[in-house]
Amino acid sequence: MLKLAQPIDESEDERTLARAATGDAAAFGSLVRQHQSMVYSLALRFLREPASAEDVAQDAFLELYRNLDRLQSASHVRFWLRRVTANRCIDRIRQRTAHAEDAFDEDVPEPEAPAIERDTLLESRLRDLVAELTPNARVVVILRYQEDLEPVEIAETLGMPLNTVKSHLRRSLAALRAKLPSEVRHGA
Amino acid sequence: MELEDELRRALRPVDPPRGFEQRVLQRTVMDAAETGATQDGAAGSPEPGRQRPWWMSAMAAAAAMLVMATAGGLYYEHRLERAEAVRATNELREALSIANQKLAIVQERVNRPTARESRESRE
Numbered sequence: 001m002l003k004l005a006q007p008i009d010e011s012e013d014e015r016t017l018a019r020a021a022t023g024d025a026a027a028f029g030s031l032v033r034q035h036q037s038m039v040y041s042l043a044l045r046f047l048r049e050p051a052s053a054e055d056v057a058q059d060a061f062l063e064l065y066r067n068l069d070r071l072q073s074a075s076h077v078r079f080w081l082r083r084v085t086a087n088r089c090i091d092r093i094r095q096r097t098a099h100a101e102d103a104f105d106e107d108v109p110e111p112e113a114p115a116i117e118r119d120t121l122l123e124s125r126l127r128d129l130v131a132e133l134t135p136n137a138r139v140v141v142i143l144r145y146q147e148d149l150e151p152v153e154i155a156e157t158l159g160m161p162l163n164t165v166k167s168h169l170r171r172s173l174a175a176l177r178a179k180l181p182s183e184v185r186h187g188a
Numbered sequence: 189m190e191l192e193d194e195l196r197r198a199l200r201p202v203d204p205p206r207g208f209e210q211r212v213l214q215r216t217v218m219d220a221a222e223t224g225a226t227q228d229g230a231a232g233s234p235e236p237g238r239q240r241p242w243w244m245s246a247m248a249a250a251a252a253m254l255v256m257a258t259a260g261g262l263y264y265e266h267r268l269e270r271a272e273a274v275r276a277t278n279e280l281r282e283a284l285s286i287a288n289q290k291l292a293i294v295q296e297r298v299n300r301p302t303a304r305e306s307r308e309s310r311e
Contacts, residue, residue, distance in 0.1 A: 040204035123198035
């Protein structure tokens with residue numbers, strides 16, 4: 001859960017935020033280090049291109065830097081970064097003219113492979129399939145399973161109705177199950 | 189094997205490429221320098237009323253001075269090269285002129301009839 005990932009010493013984070021807002025570069029660097037994994041991963045899982053993901057992540061932190069004095073708390077920073085990154089990802093994907101076509105070929109038989117390699121392949125396949133979801137559904141799934149957010153938190157982050165979030169999750173899981181090998185669909 | 193567990197595994201966070209933090213900090217410095225080029229609080233400024241820290245103003249000023257010094261140096265170098273090229277052209281033109289004069293003298297001497305030829309022509 002998100003709550004487990006929250007910093008232990010909240011007051012220290014508040015002090016870091018306050019120092020960063022006054023222009024302390026070291027404090028801002030500390031904020032970047034604290035959130036960079038979340039921001040970059042969100043962009044990478046959404047865009048599937050490391051260079052584009054870094055662009056979006058850098059933009060998100062630059063926007064954070066410009067808005068530091070408007071953020072009241074460390075938890076607000078995390079919430080704000082999630083929302084900005086998600087919106088920037090959706091904007092970027094909508095700007096792309098070319099659409100990645102379905103890379104999933106159902107006729108290809110599953111290769112026999114050791115468990116670890118099969119897991120790696122499965123993870124890669126899952127990331128490909130998530131990348132094929134519509135932008136809104138994709139960001140909902142990523143926030144749910146990367147950030148472990150509850151549907152209500154996702155709705156708040158994206159400014160989306162709760163029922164829409166739940167609907168995206170339900171349909172996305174059904175679509176993923178339909179395209180995955182049977183042992184994952186039904187459990188091994 | 190549950191799909192949701194697999195999704196959590198597949199979508200687990202990863203670290204950004206090395207140097208990410210430095211690149212972000214560089215962009216904030218560049219952004220501060222760009223913002224410094226416009227007036228504080230002017231329309232289009234991302235943060236009207238926000239005070240820039242002194243070190244960002246100093247870096248912006250240093251960057252501007254570096255750019256101006258580099259541009260001035262390049263211009264001076266360009267002017268020197270141009271003057272050198274003009275001087276070389278003039279020298280070449282002068283050398284060609286002298287060579288031309290020498291050739292004219294030589295040609296005149298070659299064309300001038302010798303004493304023997306003059307005698308023979310008189311006879």
